[in-house]
Every structure is written in C-alpha cells, then in structure tokens.
Amino acid sequence: MERKLLLLGLLQMQEMHGYQLNEMIDAHLSTSIDFKKPTIYKLLGQMRDVGWLEQREEEAGNRPPRRVYSITPAGRDAFKALLRESLAAYKPTDFIDHISLAFLDHLSPAETVPLLENRKAQIQALLHRVQSYDPHQGSMQLMVEHQIRHLEMEITWLEEVIERVVTKGIGMPGGTHHDRNE
Amino acid sequence: MERKLLLLGLLQMQEMHGYQLNEMIDAHLSTSIDFKKPTIYKLLGQMRDVGWLEQREEEAGNRPPRRVYSITPAGRDAFKALLRESLAAYKPTDFIDHISLAFLDHLSPAETVPLLENRKAQIQALLHRVQSYDPHQGSMQLMVEHQIRHLEMEITWLEEVIERVVTKGIGMPGGTHHDRNE
DNA sequence: TATAACATGTAACAAGTTACATGATTTC
DNA sequence: GAAATCATGTAACTTGTTACATGTTATA
Incomplete structure (x- = not known):
C-alpha cells in the first residue's frame, strides 16, 4: 500500500x-x-x-x-x-542484510577491518549523494533528512564496530572465536 | 543469500x-x-x-x-x-515504509500528532523488547546493539518531527499546505 | 546516422510469506 | 481428552524486479 x-x-x-x-x-x-x-x-x-x-x-x-x-x-x-x-503504524525494519555483522568473529581482524572500511566507504558515498540534493518541498524534505540521520548513524556505528574489532573486544564476553586457518 | x-x-x-x-x-x-x-x-x-x-x-x-x-x-x-x-557490500535500506512522513503536511497538526505518538509508542515497545534480551554470544550481540541504536535513532527523530509539527515549521520553506476540510 | 529520451506495457522470474496437510507426543 | 509442542513439508499467493517488445522524436 x-x-x-x-x-x-x-x-x-x-x-x-x-x-x-x-x-x-x-x-x-x-x-x-x-x-x-x-x-x-x-x-x-x-x-x-x-x-x-x-x-x-x-x-x-x-x-x-x-x-x-x-x-x-x-x-x-x-x-x-x-x-x-x-x-x-510502525513496521519494524528488517535487518537481514546486516546479518554478516553477527559473524564477524569468524574472520581475523586483519581481514575484517578492510572489508568494513569498504562497507563504510559505500555508506559515505551514498550519504554525500543524499546531502547534495536540493531541498525538497514541504514535508517531502523529511524523507531526505530521515535518510541522512539514518546514514550518519550507520557510519558512526560501523566506526565503533571497527574500533572494537581492532582493539579486540568484539562481542562482550570473552567469547571471541575466529578459527585458525588460511 | x-x-x-x-x-x-x-x-x-x-x-x-x-x-x-x-x-x-x-x-x-x-x-x-x-x-x-x-x-x-x-x-x-x-x-x-x-x-x-x-x-x-x-x-x-x-x-x-x-x-x-x-x-x-x-x-x-x-x-x-x-x-x-x-x-x-552495503545494501541501502529501503525507506518505502516511511513514505507517509513525506505527506505529513496533508493532515492538520491536531490530527497528525496523536498518530505520530502512536507510532512512537510502537517503536518504544519494540525497543524495550530488544533491550530485555539476554546478551547474545560473540558478535551475534552486535545485531542486538545495532537494532537498539537504530530504534533509539528512530525515536529521537520522531520526537523532533513531532516537535516541528507542533511548532509549525515542518518542511523548511514556508510551503506548509494541509488543506481545509472536515 | 546512431544514440538517447520519450512513452507504454507484457512476460518471465525471484524470493519470500501464509495457509494448509499430516501425524505423534507431551502437557494441562 | 483437549491443546500445545514437536517435526516435516507442499501449494497457493503476494509483490516486487528484470528482461523484453515496440515505436517515435530529439539530439550528438
């Protein structure tokens, strides 16, 4: 609808x-x-x-x-x-596209960080595109502002995740387990 | 995938x-x-x-x-x-479910505010449910934290929108146009 | 003169959900 | 003895996208 x-x-x-x-x-x-x-x-x-x-x-x-x-x-x-x-009516956002974050600890930090940086760069690129829009008319502008907020949140969140991967403390209790191998 | x-x-x-x-x-x-x-x-x-x-x-x-x-x-x-x-790879979030926000100015503030308050209550309810989760293991916990961040952002954002509707300044330039009627 | 923009649409496919079907076992 | 839980799955439906089909007019 x-x-x-x-x-x-x-x-x-x-x-x-x-x-x-x-x-x-x-x-x-x-x-x-x-x-x-x-x-x-x-x-x-x-x-x-x-x-x-x-x-x-x-x-x-x-x-x-x-x-x-x-x-x-x-x-x-x-x-x-x-x-x-x-x-x-609020329809909850589906987070299935973010499920990879849940398995971060299956990769080594050395491998994880560049992947996440890449992800971050994409979000940033999108943010810049959205920010370059001319202001829309009336409440239509709210859509743009909402998306900007969303993207900014995603970026700071990702930065925190990266920081945590780097300093090793990923998922709270000592349970970090990425397995030994190639 | x-x-x-x-x-x-x-x-x-x-x-x-x-x-x-x-x-x-x-x-x-x-x-x-x-x-x-x-x-x-x-x-x-x-x-x-x-x-x-x-x-x-x-x-x-x-x-x-x-x-x-x-x-x-x-x-x-x-x-x-x-x-x-x-x-x-970052897949942009679809905002189609938020499109109603773009047409806020078609309703009177008196009618809009309770609707938005209702929406807000639902987000808050969901947030409380998520916060009541026991911590998950490893990076699985990131999913939970991410969703919490997201929901908190949504709530503050909605509060700001409500505030703007109340004080009348909705979409930036004077272009507020909700039409006269029942 | 080739390509892009204008303008409509259909058909095939994709990727899910909801509703239904079946039947044993445990719990109230 | 009824209802919930365990355990599997199929079939129908929903809702969208991508690819294709068609033909004109403006632009490079």
Whole structure:
C-alpha cells in the first residue's frame, strides 16, 4: 500500500502520466526507495480500475499517447485513509542484510577491518549523494533528512564496530572465536 | 543469500535440524528479521543439494524423523565467501515504509500528532523488547546493539518531527499546505 | 546516422510469506 | 481428552524486479 500512497501523494500535487511519475521518483527518491516503471504502470491501472484515479489520453503526434492520471474524490479519501494508517503504524525494519555483522568473529581482524572500511566507504558515498540534493518541498524534505540521520548513524556505528574489532573486544564476553586457518 | 549465510553461520556452531534452527532464530532474532519455517526448510534442502550441508536422519519413535544438518568443508568455504562479500557490500535500506512522513503536511497538526505518538509508542515497545534480551554470544550481540541504536535513532527523530509539527515549521520553506476540510 | 529520451506495457522470474496437510507426543 | 509442542513439508499467493517488445522524436 505504501507505493500506492506515494503515487496518490504525487498525483495530489498535479496530474501526471506514468513516465513522469517515474522521473519524479527517480530524481527525488531514488536514494531511499526502489520503485520501478512496470510497478508504477501496474498500480496506476489498478487504482484507475477501482476509481481512485481518472485517466485521460493525451495524443501527441504519432508516439504512444500519454495517459495522464488525476486523482478522484474517492482517491483523495483513500489517500487520507492510507496516510493515517501508515503514519500510525510502525513496521519494524528488517535487518537481514546486516546479518554478516553477527559473524564477524569468524574472520581475523586483519581481514575484517578492510572489508568494513569498504562497507563504510559505500555508506559515505551514498550519504554525500543524499546531502547534495536540493531541498525538497514541504514535508517531502523529511524523507531526505530521515535518510541522512539514518546514514550518519550507520557510519558512526560501523566506526565503533571497527574500533572494537581492532582493539579486540568484539562481542562482550570473552567469547571471541575466529578459527585458525588460511 | 543473507538467509543462507545465517543458516550456515548457525550450523557452524553446531549441527541442527530445521525445527531447531527455526526456534533459534525465533528466540534470538525475531525482533530484527523475518525468516519463516518454509523458507528454512527450502534453503536447507537447496544447500544440501549443492553439497554445502550433509543430512543425517535421526529416528525417534514414530514421529517424523529429524533431519539433522551439518556443514561440509564446501559449506564452510561458501560461508566464508558469502561472509566476506556480505560484509564488504552495503545494501541501502529501503525507506518505502516511511513514505507517509513525506505527506505529513496533508493532515492538520491536531490530527497528525496523536498518530505520530502512536507510532512512537510502537517503536518504544519494540525497543524495550530488544533491550530485555539476554546478551547474545560473540558478535551475534552486535545485531542486538545495532537494532537498539537504530530504534533509539528512530525515536529521537520522531520526537523532533513531532516537535516541528507542533511548532509549525515542518518542511523548511514556508510551503506548509494541509488543506481545509472536515 | 546512431544514440538517447520519450512513452507504454507484457512476460518471465525471484524470493519470500501464509495457509494448509499430516501425524505423534507431551502437557494441562 | 483437549491443546500445545514437536517435526516435516507442499501449494497457493503476494509483490516486487528484470528482461523484453515496440515505436517515435530529439539530439550528438
């Protein structure tokens, strides 16, 4: 539903066609969310079918006509309902992509540190990209600021982990066990 | 691949059967990751088929026999390779579940604040659950600490957002526009 | 004149979850 | 004797991405 919320929110500002929505999302939100064209087109069709959106065809020469979507009163209601629901409900973040951190002690510090430094460099690169954004309008800017906070936290956290690996004290009780070998 | 990494990591400590792995994950990681039984069983089968795991059947009375998996040398190699790869590569977090924050200004502050307070309460509840965990062994503890950091950040961030909504200054430039209505 | 940008979409695939199926054993 | 726990798995569904298909118009 969050993806529908996003589309409805953007269409609330002005009517747009799919390609245009894709550009918007690409330009302003690509660092923080994945949302690809086929999905956009599909959801637009779905929302049109249930009456949240109205479709208007815009002919322009011989190319595929633009399908311009505008939000209907029903769509506006749906938007508000989704928005309230989504604001009030917190969905816990999935940490599966960080599971490797749990097995840090299976590698030697000498090997671990450069890997973590590499990871850190990537986060930093992303942070710089996000920071270089022009300010967005209204509360849209909150998305950017939130991501910046998040990335900054990730970096300081990683630095601490690296520090702990270096000074050897990784997981609290003496239980450090990376095994002897190549 | 992260899920396979997790299974391999757990099986590196000791051989286990699927049900047991599921219990482990449930007990120690359920606050931070989703990983359900059917997925576990499927991945165990896959990894057995490619020779990363060895399967041994343990009969016990008349009930379905336990299929106990132990990691093979090939599995150990795969584990290390996956671990290195996964440590070095940062996969950006998806913020789609936070998109509602971008449309905060479509609701009146009077309505927004309680919704956000509710959201905050949920994060706090989760934080308390995570904090009540016994310390995990070795670097596994890092997962817990990371999640705690994350949740604390989310809470302070939300508090700031609430503050900004209350004092009206939401998204930087004067562009606050929540529309007049019921 | 080749490539990028414009504009739409379908089809195949991926990677999970939820719901269902089965049956023994232990606990209340 | 009912319900929870132990133990396995399959099947259907969900929700998204990637790859492909198509054709026009502007740009290098």
